[in-house]
Amino acid sequence: MISMPRIISPHHAQKIMNVVLWGVGFLAIVILIIIIGYILYNGLPQFSLEFIFGNPVGSGESGGIWPMIVSTFYVTFIALIVATPLGVLAAIWLAEYAGESNLVKAIRFAAETLASIPSIVFGLFGLTFFVVFLQMGFSVLSGGLTLALMAIPTILRTAEVSIEAVPQSYKEGSLALGASKWQTIYRVVIPAAIPGITTGIILGMARAIEETAAILYTVGAALAIPMSIWDPARPLPLHLYILATEGVSLPNAYGTAAVLVLIILIITISTNYLVEKYTKKMMGR
Amino acid sequence: MENIIIEVKELNTYFDESHILKDVYLDIPRNAVTSLIGPSGCGKSTFLRTLNRMNDVIPTFKKEGTTLLDGKEIYDHDVDVVDLRKRVGMVFQKPNPFPKSIFENVAYGLRVHGNNDKKDLERRVEASLKEAALWDEVKDKLDDSAMGLSGGQQQRLCIARTMAVEPEVILMDEPCSALDPISTTKIEDLIHKLKNEFTIIIVTHNMQQATRVSKYTAFFLHGEIVEKGLTDKIFIEPEDKRTEDYITGRFG
Ligand SMILES: Nc1ncnc2c1ncn2[C@@H]1O[C@H](COP(=O)(O)OP(=O)(O)OP(=O)(O)O)[C@@H](O)[C@H]1O
Numbered sequence: 080m081i082s083m084p085r086i087i088s089p090h091h092a093q094k095i096m097n098v099v100l101w102g103v104g105f106l107a108i109v110i111l112i113i114i115i116g117y118i119l120y121n122g123l124p125q126f127s128l129e130f131i132f133g134n135p136v137g138s139g140e141s142g143g144i145w146p147m148i149v150s151t152f153y154v155t156f157i158a159l160i161v162a163t164p165l166g167v168l169a170a171i172w173l174a175e176y177a178g179e180s181n182l183v184k185a186i187r188f189a190a191e192t193l194a195s196i197p198s199i200v201f202g203l204f205g206l207t208f209f210v211v212f213l214q215m216g217f218s219v220l221s222g223g224l225t226l227a228l229m230a231i232p233t234i235l236r237t238a239e240v241s242i243e244a245v246p247q248s249y250k251e252g253s254l255a256l257g258a259s260k261w262q263t264i265y266r267v268v269i270p271a272a273i274p275g276i277t278t279g280i281i282l283g284m285a286r287a288i289e290e291t292a293a294i295l296y297t298v299g300a301a302l303a304i305p306m307s308i309w310d311p312a313r314p315l316p317l318h319l320y321i322l323a324t325e326g327v328s329l330p331n332a333y334g335t336a337a338v339l340v341l342i343i344l345i346i347t348i349s350t351n352y353l354v355e356k357y358t359k360k361m362m363g364r
Numbered sequence: 365m366e367n368i369i370i371e372v373k374e375l376n377t378y379f380d381e382s383h384i385l386k387d388v389y390l391d392i393p394r395n396a397v398t399s400l401i402g403p404s405g406c407g408k409s410t411f412l413r414t415l416n417r418m419n420d421v422i423p424t425f426k427k428e429g430t431t432l433l434d435g436k437e438i439y440d441h442d443v444d445v446v447d448l449r450k451r452v453g454m455v456f457q458k459p460n461p462f463p464k465s466i467f468e469n470v471a472y473g474l475r476v477h478g479n480n481d482k483k484d485l486e487r488r489v490e491a492s493l494k495e496a497a498l499w500d501e502v503k504d505k506l507d508d509s510a511m512g513l514s515g516g517q518q519q520r521l522c523i524a525r526t527m528a529v530e531p532e533v534i535l536m537d538e539p540c541s542a543l544d545p546i547s548t549t550k551i552e553d554l555i556h557k558l559k560n561e562f563t564i565i566i567v568t569h570n571m572q573q574a575t576r577v578s579k580y581t582a583f584f585l586h587g588e589i590v591e592k593g594l595t596d597k598i599f600i601e602p603e604d605k606r607t608e609d610y611i612t613g614r615f616g
């Protein structure tokens with residue numbers, strides 16, 4: 080072996096990198112805590128039964144945000160029940176059936192591009208396609224479908240990666256027992272990929288739940304509780320945007336933001352917990 | 365003449381242009397153990413995977429020649445691969461239990477073939493685990509993940525899983541190479557127990573193992589069978605110089 084002159088020994092390099100990586104990770108957490116803390120600090124004082132469960136008075140200067148909470152769940156739910164099957168099925172097809180043709184490469188490229196398109200563009204598309212062309216009007220349905228379009232690439236990519244990560248040896252074991260390809264996929268591959276697929280769905284949902292621009296042109300801005308998918312609505316991010324930009328009420332804007340942050344925190348933390356429990360059960364310890 | 369279950373004649377296989385198995389002739393006697401030995405890369409796994417058509421999943425695979433199971437060509441168009449793999453099971457080199465419970469691992473093949481009768485599944489799972497000499501170690505934790513078992517236990521679970529579908533032939537591709545000596549002994553004991561009920565074809569790099577478990581041996585070299593016959597005969601007085609060199613370890 081020829082020994083190269085070294086500036087620092089590998090041992091020291093390792094130590095320095097440890098410090099740097101820890102530092103970066105620590106910094107990320109600190110920034111996150113500061114932002115969430117700041118929102119909660121300003122928002123939590125607005126919390127009251129009336130604020131959470133009441134109807135807004137005027138355009139939101141006072142009163143509550145219950146219709147917005149309902150709208151948020153409604154729109155996000157529509158987005159998920161549309162985006163999840165489409166994203167996951169497309170991922171299964173890409174990972175297990177499609178092979179490596181040019182068409183497949185084009186589809187993958189399209190999905191990646193779609194994931195990086197600014198959300199306002201989705202909003203404009205939703206306006207011209209769902210609201211106007213399909214005559215769905217400003218409604219929960221138009222907003223939900225627009226959000227579904229945004230969430231599909233995220234769900235697809237994460238699901239595809241986790242399906243591809245399932246070891247070949249599981250598949251061979253299943254085929255060798257006389258299972259068909261499809262039986263192998265839904266009995267072995269998908270259960271093994273469920274943690275990754277769930278993470279993808281949650282990422283997609285997080286993208287949908289906090290999205291403002293994409294629903295700005297599609298869901299309307301009604302202050303009443305939407306009674307059906309054809310009604311206009313006003314999800315939390317949109318309400319927050321209006322409260323803040325139109326100077327309606329800054330304290331209520333913070334209150335709304337705090338509710339949104341808490342919803343997202345609760346959903347991510349509880350799914351994480353469930354996924355971990357599932358993984359533990361599946362992999363034993 | 366003996367009772368032959370698998371008859372291979374003039375078998376040639378290819379991956380793309382590379383010619384792997386060359387003019388292989390081999391008869392596999394029913395309800396006995398046959399070992400396949402030979403240096404790495406000589407085509408033992410390819411041969412094994414031809415017998416349950418596992419090579420079908422590799423797009424570049426091509427096969428010529430005759431491969432009869434009970435007199436019926438397994439590559440005929442009217443042969444259902446699912447039925448074939450039910451009759452010809454396989455145990456892999458690395459234990460590959462599914463990330464499911466111990467019970468579900470053994471029940472898997474039965475469920476796949478349409479059996480969902482809880483009582484019947486329970487009975488068969490227990491019988492297979494007993495046959496694979498694993499029952500006593502796992503009977504209190506059938507709902508635990510199979511991934512928590514030791515490597516040796518996992519391999520016996522894979523054997524139990526294979527036996528649960530009641531195959532006639534079990535292909536074993538170096539089933540002990542990832543295991544410790546004690547687990548290896550357990551698997552060998554198991555093979556002894558099963559050899560009168562099943563036809564077992566085992567690939568092994570361990571010469572002692574071949575002599576311990578098998579009645580018949582075939583020696584592969586560069587995709588050809590150099591010598592085949594009774595294990596005792598091959599190991600005591602091989603006819604071919606290359607066989608002798610290989611089994612005595614004088615081989616690159
Ligand atoms: N999927 C594949 N595509 C192309 N070539 C392959 C493929 N699988 C195996 N081969 C080639 O076929 C030859 C035989 O491989 P095989 O795995 O049958 O050998 P083996 O006797 O089982 O070796 P080992 O003792 O190391 O397991 C090797 O040269 C290998 O490179």
Ligand SMILES: [Mg+2]
Nearest residue numbers: 408409410537
């Ligand atoms: Mg091999």
